[in-house]
Amino acid sequence: EAGVAQSPRYKIIEKRQSVAFWCNPISGHATLYWYQQILGQGPKLLIQFQNNGVVDDSQLPKDRFSAERLKGVDSTLKIQPAKLEDSAVYLCASSLSAAGAGTDTQYFGPGTRLTVL
Amino acid sequence: GNSVTQMEGPVTLSEEAFLTINCTYTATGYPSLFWYVQYPGEGLQLLLKATKADDKGSNKGFEATYRKETTSFHLEKGSVQVSDSAVYFCALFLQGGSEKLVFGKGTKLTVNP
Numbered sequence: 496e497a498g499v500a501q502s503p504r505y506k507i508i509e510k511r512q513s514v515a516f517w518c519n520p521i522s523g524h525a526t527l528y529w530y531q532q533i534l535g536q537g538p539k540l541l542i543q544f545q546n547n548g549v550v551d552d553s554q555l556p557k558d559r560f561s562a563e564r565l566k567g568v569d570s571t572l573k574i575q576p577a578k579l580e581d582s583a584v585y586l587c588a589s590s591l592s593a594a595g596a597g598t599d600t601q602y603f604g605p606g607t608r609l610t611v612l
Numbered sequence: 613g614n615s616v617t618q619m620e621g622p623v624t625l626s627e628e629a630f631l632t633i634n635c636t637y638t639a640t641g642y643p644s645l646f647w648y649v650q651y652p653g654e655g656l657q658l659l660l661k662a663t664k665a666d667d668k669g670s671n672k673g674f675e676a677t678y679r680k681e682t683t684s685f686h687l688e689k690g691s692v693q694v695s696d697s698a699v700y701f702c703a704l705f706l707q708g709g710s711e712k713l714v715f716g717k718g719t720k721l722t723v724n725p
Contacts, residue, residue, distance in 0.1 A: 537717050606655060
């Protein structure tokens with residue numbers, strides 16, 4: 496079974512530029528998550544999709560971050576414009592259940608390491 | 613709010629040493645508790661979990677027991693290997709609360725041969 500795929504693995508941009516990350520979850524997984532992991536900290540949930548609907552985006556900085564999950568499968572996370580403090584690893588995860596996390600296992604991709612100069 | 617506190621790292625051990633990584637939590641109810649592991653260059657993987665008090669999660673020789681009285685979920689392994697070198701994250705999920713995984717800051721473990 497293929498795991499969660501993410502691209503690119505690394506990205507370096509200047510501040511005020513825009514960037515987009517792509518995620519392909521495990522086939523059949525209803526729920527998709529985007530996390531931000533700043534160096535030295537644990538992952539922080541940015542947004543959670545259930546199929547193609549948003550369940551929780553309370554910690555997404557909506558003035559600069561956006562995300563979509565078209566057709567309930569792949570997802571993209573965009574930052575426009577980027578700030579220095581956006582330097583982090585962006586993790587995508589998916590879980591099987593449409594009921595949300597609970598005790599449902601989340602499977603993580605390898606992440607995209609973003610450096611903003 | 614809900615939070616997880618892990619012992620500060622990094623932790624450096626010799627092969628076959630005993631490992632304990634402390635984790636305590638604060639939650640408004642009774643959360644499910646998890647340990648995730650992140651090997652170098654890889655994504656997070658679920659290591660073990662416990663969903664109610666006194667449950668013991670175990671996997672790959674690692675164990676953790678959900679202690680409601682001390683609000684703890686310490687990770688232990690009797691004999692570590694070089695291949696256990698990774699970053700370990702404790703996390704909680706509270707159903708009916710914020711409904712999201714809340715992670716600790718992670719503890720980096722290095723095991724030397």
